[in-house]
Amino acid sequence: MNKQELIDMIDYTLLKPTANKDDITAFCNETIEHGFKTVFVNPYYVAHAHSLLSPHQIKVGVPIGFSLGGATTHTKVEETKEAIKNGAEEIDMLINLGALKSGELDVVKYDIAEVVKASEGLTTKVIIETALLTKEEKIAAANLIVEAGADFVKTATGFNGGGATVEDVELLRSIVGKDFGVKAAGGVRNYEDAVNIVKAGANRIGASGAVAIISGETSTASY
Template sequence: MLDKQKLISMIDYTLLKPTTSKEDMRAFCEETIKYGFRTVFVNPHYVAYAHALLSPHGIKVGVPIGFSLGGATTHVKVEETKEAIKNGAEEIDMLINLGALKSGENDVVKNDIAEVVKASQGLTTKVIIETALLTDVEKETATRLIIEAGADFVKTATGFNGGGATVEDVKLLRSVAGDKIGVKAAGGIKSYQDAVNIVEAGATRIGASGAVAIINGEKSNKAY
C-alpha cells in the first residue's frame, strides 16, 4: 500500500470552484498547512492571496492557464502565465488547444505549449489534455507534442469537462511518456484506493479537490 506521507507529497490539493469566496480560500489554505500538502492549485484571481498565506510554510501555489476549455489564444495564455508568476505562482498547468488537436494542427498545438513553457521561466509546467474528449491516438499524439514542446508533465483532465483519470489512460500516457516527462492524474480520484491504483499505473502526481477525504481513507464526493 502506498505510504500516506508519500501520497500527500504527490497530491496537488485543488480549489477551482468558480464560486469560491475569500473565506473559502483561507479555510482551504489553513487545511493545506494542517495536512502538509506541498502544492495547491487555485484560480488566477486567488494566486497572490494564497501565496501570501502559504509561502511562509514552504507551500507552492500553482495556477491553471487557459482554464477550463483551452481555447484561448497563445498570446492570452502567455500573458496569463506571466501575470500568475508575478503574483506568486510556482507551477503552471495549461490547457491544450483541443480544437487545434482535433483539426490535426499539430504545429499549432506544439507552439501553444512551447510558448507557455517559455513564459514559465523554468517553472514546472503540466499540460492538460482532457482524456475523456480524445481518442487513444489523439492522447498519444498530444503526449508526444508535450514532450517535444518541453513541458514537464502530461495531465489527464480538469474534471470540468466530463470524465477524469482512469487507470487505462494513465497506463497509455505513461507508455508514450516513458521516463521523459511525468504523468499527472486528475479528475475522478475519489478514494485512497483510487489513488493507489493510479500511482501503480504510472502517475507521478495527483490533482484532487477531495484530497483530505482521500488521505483520511474516506470517500470524496467532490466533483472536481
C-alpha cells in the first residue's frame, strides 16, 4: 500500500473537546496540504470546517451520539439532520451500548435505522466500541448494523478505552462480508499499524494522528 492509497483511506479527525476555532482552521489547512479526502469534527464546527474545505472537494463528517451512545434515538436523529444542514456529508453514529448490553436488539436496530433514514443516503458508519463488547456482542452488533441499512461498522471512538485490533477487524470483516464497509479507528498510530489493519480487512481508517501515520512516524493520539 503506497502513501496515496493510505491517504485516500483515512478519515482525519479532530474531536478533542478543547479544540477551538483556530485549531479547527489549522486542522483544515493541514487537511488540504496533505490531501485527505474526509475529516471529522464535532457538530459545533461542521459549518466552519465545511466553509473551508468544500472548495477543495473535501468532505466533512460528524460523530452522532458521541462519545457514549446513550442519547435517545430522537436526539440522534435531530443531531444528524442539523449536521447535514450545516454541511456534513458523512455520519458516524455511536451504537446504543446500554441497549445492546441489555439484550434489547430491536432497540439497537431501530436506533441505527432511524439515523440511516435521517442521513438521506449519506455514508453512515456505526461505532460499536469493540473493547467494551464480548465476541458475541460484536457479532450481534455487526449483524444489526447490516440489517439496519448502514454502510460501515466502525471499531471504536478511541475515547472509551481500546481501539482497532487486527483480530477485531478480521472478525467484523468475516461477519459483514467482503462488500460492506469496515472502519478501523482508535489505536492506529503508525504506517505499519495501518498496513496491518488494512490487510485484516479495513477499508477505512479513522485517525487524529493521520499526518504522523502517513509520514512514517508514530502518533501519540489514542483516537
